[in-house]
Amino acid sequence: MPTDVANPPDFEPSDIAFTMDPARPILTHGRVIGAGRSVRPHSHPRGQLLWAMRGVLRVASNACIWLVPPSHAVWIPGGMEHQVTIESEAELLNIYVDPSVPVRETSHPLPCCAVLLLTPLAREMIRRLGEADTSGPFDDRLVRFCAVLLDELRDLAEAPLNLPGGxxxxxxxxxxxxxxxxxxxxxxxxxxxxxxxxxxxxxxxxxxxxxxxxxxxxxxxxxxxxxxxxxxxxxxxxxxxxxxxxxxxxxxxxxxxxxxxxxxxxxxxxx
Structure with a gap:
């Protein structure tokens, strides 16, 4: 898992969020980011599960705000413009899902974020995948592991941690x-x-x-x-x-x- 420390405000999203490769259904990226920093408003084709293993995140999109404590992660659908602000120094783990893979169905007419309560199983699987090398070809075992994690993500409960902005x-x-x-x-x-x-x-x-x-x-x-x-x-x-x-x-x-x-x-x- 690539990891970096980002200090400048309005830092750039990871390049792997724009990588299209169904043979690698999940790509991972980690960062440690200081409080008060933001990623510039952007969108990418891969869906994103963003988890701060420590720290608090604020995600803004479509005039709405989502707050994400470490007990939760936020699902950001592919193609949805959003901005992430780090409220307190955070250790982030990003899971980017190829658009060929369905993750969560929604009744919203527009793409919409969801703050998800992480189960112990989901937390450990995300950590384990974050330690895997997703930069090269996937073997059958890694493909199966990704499929099980995606099944778990589909069933996570959504938390009411959003605030509509108008x-x-x-x-x-x-x-x-x-x-x-x-x-x-x-x-x-x-x-x-x-x-x-x-x-x-x-x-x-x-x-x-x-x-x-x-x-x-x-x-x-x-x-x-x-x-x-x-x-x-x-x-x-x-x-x-x-x-x-x-x-x-x-x-x-x-x-x-x-x-x-x-x-x-x-x-x-x-x-």
Whole structure:
């Protein structure tokens, strides 16, 4: 598995993402990347399973955002333009799947990312494949191994770690501002000055383009950022008060409602 350390911002995707070769159904590539770095917006013909064995990733595409902690990986369909940002220093393992191989069926009308909860079997198989030499011809054993891994990937459960961003320019100005300042307490009246729109218009845009009210959208943004904080080792109590919850129990209840489990169980769910 090729491995490199990428430091400059807007670094380039790996060349193997553009390699078309059905005889090598899966190609791998590893990187260690510093916090705050990004891969430039791009697409490639191979589908990509991206896993940060440590660190947190943020993937953006089609005005949506996906957050990926180490317990999960993100599936990015081939041909879908996307950008990856490293929220905390990450050790990445990329699995690139040739377009001749179907991986995950979806009901979405457009290609769409999916954050997947990794099973222990999937984690170990991905690690093992990352250690294999995929630069040359595949023998029968490696082909069979790839087929078993792809079967496992098809059945992984999808996690609700996405945040719709909308397309209207007024709305995206607000959502980008909130993403940069997730703890800010500004209401729609103040945010309307950034958007150049009235509070009523912004509320309508949130509901029409994201399917969430402004309050629901910002709450989910804060909970997604809470996952990053949990992975940094911050306690539920510290996170709760920094995000404006009245108590740790109120934060835990909101987290459970959004993600179906408590913060600490979420952290260990992929181990």
């Amino acid at each position: 397309r209207d320019d007024r709305l995206t100005r607000v959502t980008r501002h909130l993403i940069r300042h997730p703890h800010e307490a500004s209401q729609l009246t103040e945010l309307g000055q950034i958007a150049g729109a009235s509070p009523r218009t912004l509320e309508r845009l949130f509901r029409a383009e994201t399917g969430l009210s402004f309050r629901q959208w910002r709450s989910k943004l804060r909970l997604l950022n809470a996952i990053e904080a949990l992975n940094r080792g911050e306690s539920s109590t510290t996170i709760a008060f920094s995000m404006g919850y009245s108590s740790p129990s109120a934060f835990i209840a909101a987290f459970r409602e959004a993600f179906g489990t408590t913060p600490q169980r979420f952290l260990t769910s992929g181990s």
